[in-house]
Amino acid sequence: xxxxxxxxxxxxxxxxxxxxxxxxxxxxxxxxxxxxxxxxxxxxxxxxxxxxxxxxxxxxxxxxxxxxxxxxxxxxxxxxxxxxxxxxxxxxxxxxxxxxxxxxxxxxxxxxxxxxxxxxxxxxxxxxxxxxxxxxxxxxxxxxxxxxxxxxxxxxxxxxxxxxxxxxxxxxxxxxxxxxxxxxxxxxxxxxxxxxxxxxxxxxxxxxxxxxxxxxxxxxxxxxxxxxxxxxxxxxxxxxxxxxxxxxxxxxxxxxxxxxxxxxxxxxxxxxxxxxxxxxxxxxxxxxxxxxxxxxxxxxxxxxxxxxxxxxxxxxxxxxxxxxxxxxxxxxxxxxxxx
Numbered sequence: 001x002x003x004x005x006x007x008x009x010x011x012x013x014x015x016x017x018x019x020x021x022x023x024x025x026x027x028x029x030x031x032x033x034x035x036x037x038x039x040x041x042x043x044x045x046x047x048x049x050x051x052x053x054x055x056x057x058x059x060x061x062x063x064x065x066x067x068x069x070x071x072x073x074x075x076x077x078x079x080x081x082x083x084x085x086x087x088x089x090x091x092x093x094x095x096x097x098x099x100x101x102x103x104x105x106x107x108x109x110x111x112x113x114x115x116x117x118x119x120x121x122x123x124x125x126x127x128x129x130x131x132x133x134x135x136x137x138x139x140x141x142x143x144x145x146x147x148x149x150x151x152x153x154x155x156x157x158x159x160x161x162x163x164x165x166x167x168x169x170x171x172x173x174x175x176x177x178x179x180x181x182x183x184x185x186x187x188x189x190x191x192x193x194x195x196x197x198x199x200x201x202x203x204x205x206x207x208x209x210x211x212x213x214x215x216x217x218x219x220x221x222x223x224x225x226x227x228x229x230x231x232x233x234x235x236x237x238x239x240x241x242x243x244x245x246x247x248x249x250x251x252x253x254x255x256x257x258x259x260x261x262x263x264x265x266x267x268x269x270x271x272x273x274x275x276x277x278x279x280x281x282x283x284x285x286x287x288x289x290x291x292x293x294x295x296x297x298x299x300x301x302x303x304x305x306x307x308x309x310x311x312x313x314x315x316x317x318x319x320x321x322x323x324x325x326x327x328x329x330x331x332x333x334x335x336x337x338x339x
Contacts (some may be wrong), residue, residue: 015056085110
């Protein structure tokens with residue numbers, strides 16, 4: 001039986017393994033990942049692994065876990081985890097949480113993200129062989145004691161039908177938004193560009209909607225983010241851009257275009273790849289109301305220096321802490337309470 005400290009040290013070793021990955025090892029892995037899913041370019045895999053290295057620091061893990069009474073987990077449960085596959089290793093936090101809490105991990109991987117997750121699991125077992133009996137990847141998840149499932153609003157109804165009688169966390173569609181005050185600088189726009197274009201906009205923490213006091217600054221914003229124009233060289237991103245642009249032109253829908261990003265006015269939160277929705281607000285009270293109405297659909301909010309309540313500074317949407325749970329549901333608290 002592993003102690004909590006044993007489990008923590010195994011993940012710390014995994015973090016060091018990622019830090020010390022040779023150029024050849026990384027390129028071989030990244031090619032396999034990209035061959036499986038061409039959205040996951042080598043640069044996107046590199047960014048994902050860097051993010052995991054931040055997670056896998058002993059100090060960060062210890063400070064995160066000391067808030068929980070992990071002694072309550074006496075009998076390991078079989079936890080089934082249905083993983084998303086929209087960004088590289090997107091299910092790693094659930095994987096880590098299940099194992100650190102002392103339970104058995106039973107995962108159904110998305111076909112879009114099976115290479116990297118299996119590789120990470122192999123590296124963890126190499127660091128701590130006792131995890132081998134606690135990690136299972138399965139094509140079907142039946143007969144588990146609890147479930148964590150991530151998907152769309154439509155798949156959530158399916159998950160609720162099949163898993164509703166078990167302890168569960170069922171996550172639905174979420175997206176993230178940015179708020180302009182009107183005082184943004186070129187540096188602010190560039191930082192926001194990271195939040196928009198990392199992972200080509202496929203993640204729930206990618207910004208897909210702007211709230212701003214007036215439309216005048218949109219031209220300055222589009223000019224400032226020109227350094228991100230290389231996204232258009234990715235064939236799948238380009239196909240999305242060309243398709244959405246053609247739809248707007250055919251339908252004579254008003255939009256702005258800088259050659260790789262389309263801006264159009266709309267009340268929706270989830271914009272298509274290569275498109276950013278925007279909406280104006282009258283004053284602070286109006287903004288607060290708009291954000292409040294959509295609170296259950298928003299994963300995170302970014303603003304200049306995090307000036308809007310409960311928001312992150314521009315450029316930090318893709319850098320969540322260990323305690324920043326998907327859908328704002330405390331996964332570790334859920335796992336500890338399993339009987």
